[in-house]
Amino acid sequence: MPKEILDAAKNGELVLFCGAGISTENKSVLPFSFYKEIQEELEITDNTLSFSKLMQIYCDLPNGRRKLLKMIKNRFEYIHSFPELERAATKFHRELAELYFIKTIITTNWDTYFEECCAATPITTPADYIFWDENERCVLKIHGSINNIGSIVATEDDYTKCTESLEKGVIGATLKTILARRTVVFIGFSFGDEDFSQIMAYLQAELKEIMPHIYIVTIDEHLNSKLSYKNSTYILTDGTYFLHQLKLEMLERKLIENCDTLPIIEGVNSTINDLHKKVSHIDIHMYPSVIYCLAYQDGVIHAFERFIQLYNTGNYNIPGIMSSSARAYDDIKQKCTDSKNYWDEAYYEGYLNGLILIASCEKDRDIIKEFPYTYLPNAKCILDSYDTFFKELDRVTRKADKYHKYAKLIVDELKEPNMVVHHPPY
Structure with missing residues (x-):
């Protein structure tokens, strides 16, 4: 050359x-x-x-x-x-x-x-x-x-x-x-x-x-x-x-990166979408805190989908671009935490984790196994499976802490039965 x-x-x-x-x-x-x-x-x-x-x-x-x-x-x-x-x-x-x-x-x-x-x-x-x-x-x-x-x-x-x-x-x-x-x-x-x-x-x-x-x-x-x-x-x-x-x-020369990432993220995106559908069938009125997991998964999915959608621009192959984006979303998440906006906080936690996985999975495939596919802001254990997540969801529902009360305020405004809570990409 x-x-x-x-x-x-x-x-x-x-x-x-x-x-x-x-x-x-x-x-x-x-x-x-x-x-x-x-x-x-x-x-x-x-x-x-x-x-x-x-x-x-x-x-x-x-x-x-x-x-x-x-x-x-x-x-x-x-x-x-x-x-x-x-x-x-x-x-x-x-x-x-x-x-x-x-x-x-x-x-x-x-x-x-x-x-x-x-x-x-x-x-x-x-x-x-x-x-x-x-x-x-x-x-x-x-x-x-x-x-x-x-x-x-x-x-x-x-x-x-x-x-x-x-x-x-x-x-x-x-x-x-x-x-x-x-x-x-x-x-x-x-x-x-x-x-x-x-x-x-x-x-x-x-x-x-x-x-x-x-x-x-x-x-x-x-x-x-x-x-x-x-x-x-x-x-x-x-x-x-x-x-x-x-x-x-x-x-x-380390002037380009993430060249093997697209098929990995497409696979993980399929996995989390399947799990998201399963979580969406949980009754939000019986388990209000499930909305945090739904918002979190929306964030992860949006991070993945944007990466997939814009991959052909080449911009995701610029060295350091993912770290820069992650820092920006971490700042947004912190503002949500400071203002006690737990719903948006869950979403940006998911988006941030999605970016971190995109940036890391090519070099460390083990991170995929460790990736948190579910989320609760007040979980006391690692949510490493759907069963573990559901048990923890049941526990936080009975505890009725500030996260539960915040979620219940949102859910109580949704009068229609079988409604699915969704966080848009903003």
Whole structure:
């Protein structure tokens, strides 16, 4: 792994420029390319036609543009309908998701996998620039998006308009700034790739003598000898493997963490949800203090669900991020304790414990066995099973201390039978 790439990753200066080879046009997804699909539709055997020329021929037919866009949409929908195919099409994107230090992605691809798998904000048109934020992950879609049909660049006419737009517009200006100042890795392109050829020609014309050194990750052994631009380093490997190796380098330097945590938390979340359902069947009017356990479990579940929901942002892989969040929630919990708000205190105790488990479980699997799945603020023993919890719940109910009285005030306002008490995530 080149030192410049590692340094750029560490400093948040690494940019990926991605082509079709990392997505739906990878041969591991479908045995036939979109180019081949259109070729057969037109009954053309000439393989020397460029992609844009072939698309232009198709679009010049009656209703050709409409039919082409429909075929593009159908291809994505077909891949989506088979999870096996979609997993193959998105393995690069899922590997990228954890790499929080990669905030800027540029792509010629029309799919929405960077948005869905990496939580990247799409910048497709100048109007989208209101959402551009260098501190958040963004994907600059210079050839449009399937979510904005009118933006798709496919034909010769489209390519001409796209080049003119890049030369004069804000997207082109941003592109030039990124490439002049950042370390850029091109991935998913091959020799003969029209997108790559046009991009390189455009950049050399625009940046001239300030054109930076670039890195090209490719499985095309001939790209190095055929490309006229020599200020480059070739890394002969698969794009997903390249990202995985980059992640391993960052792990070794302790610049990324929690990379094995997601499946652990998904499993524990399933366990506590099952237990939560069981606890929710306890009669709150007979055992008012059960609301503390319900609130506590809501807190744990919300911590887990937020982690799962936002994992693809990469933000949970930032070293120290969990400790920082835990300190903030500990302060909130303490305020609830000081104000004798025992209901909210139970919730934030659960949320805090959830964060602690997320931060610790990858390094210490035993913590899962010791994790408190149930809670009572006045328990006198370790609640290591449902039976132990219920016995302790019965004891504190008969004792009728301040926690019991506080819970009873809440429960007495709930007149409907069989109501379940729930604490929302705020």
